Amino acid sequence: MNKSGNVRLNRQDWILAGLKTLAGDGIEAVRVEPLAKALGVTKGSFYWHFKNRDAFLKALLDEWRARATMNVITEVDRRGGDAQARLRALFTIVLSGTGRLDMEIRAWAAKDRHARAALLRVDRTRLDYVEALFEELGFAPEEAKARARFVYQALIGQFAMGAPAGPKDRLSEQFEIIFEMLVRR
């Protein structure tokens, strides 16, 4: 134990703390000394587990990519149902979160090519999935592609806008109107 009574940390502890800070305050706030203080250790620990800050950031990206790629999709598939039910489930699941981590990764991606590459892969995977749902709903490939992208962008925009102005403005509360429009052939 160290002087404050905490147990010793491993690589994963640092990564989880890093993702937490990233989701909360952005990539610029992910700094080794403040992070060490938050974890109750000194940066001696950090530089034992990671070569430098850059290597740490790459590790954060890998962790995010691993969990962000399939999380929602597998949950939707687990619930099952027809395409319409799965699309509805997808909305519900996505809108139940805050999207903060994804948004910070997206902001990060505007300035870092590694983040951009990771984000592109994740976006691609998700888009393909939604596109397949629309095709299953009976839309032609081009139509499905367009609607999938539009929906995906709207979800991103939902999180980008943050807290809505009024209570009736939240996408989730106008769910049925939009859903109806999207699945209507």
Next chain:
Amino acid sequence: MNKSGNVRLNRQDWILAGLKTLAGDGIEAVRVEPLAKALGVTKGSFYWHFKNRDAFLKALLDEWRARATMNVITEVDRRGGDAQARLRALFTIVLSGTGRLDMEIRAWAAKDRHARAALLRVDRTRLDYVEALFEELGFAPEEAKARARFVYQALIGQFAMGAPAGPKDRLSEQFEIIFEMLVRR
């Protein structure tokens, strides 16, 4: 003149340079010493025009709000036409830009209450305008509100995603499909 032959600067010169840096590299990159170097002066100039960095950032926000609130809307109204034509013009104008400045303001708003307040006002104004367009298209208030918000979010998401994966994935190239869906009653 200073030693590099440049003329002296006023408040507006600093603000414009600040917005440029903000749009390019985000609020974290807006720092007085690098900015001074880019302008060919020292920070002595900066602290003559502004009390401190915070006051400068607020000035940037005011400038952005002043130009972002009405720019697109006035241009759309200038072109005129019926609601459908104006909605189409709005898409065209918005999609012709990069949205970088707006996106950086949005990222900034996640951590700063002043930025958040300014952004909320701008979003509110724009949303109301789009909502009015949909009402003019014959949609009921609730329906218009839902569609307006959905469209607005999708546009934000478009910029948040940055460069698209494939050439056929860009919203602007699937314009007609989406537009058809949006205005269909």
Next chain:
DNA sequence: CCTTTACCATACGCAAGCGTATGGAGGAGG
């Protein structure tokens, strides 16, 4: 019990940036 391994503290040098203090320089107006 004694060594090795894994993890951490401490102390250091360095760079970037904020804000301040002070001393000009150059044009405008009397």
Next chain:
DNA sequence: CCTCCTCCATACGCTTGCGTATGGTAAAGG
């Protein structure tokens, strides 16, 4: 020509954060 006003340069102290060097400690295994 002299003075004031506007704008800027220079130099300083301070803080935060990166990365390194080195020594120390607790636990595990022989």
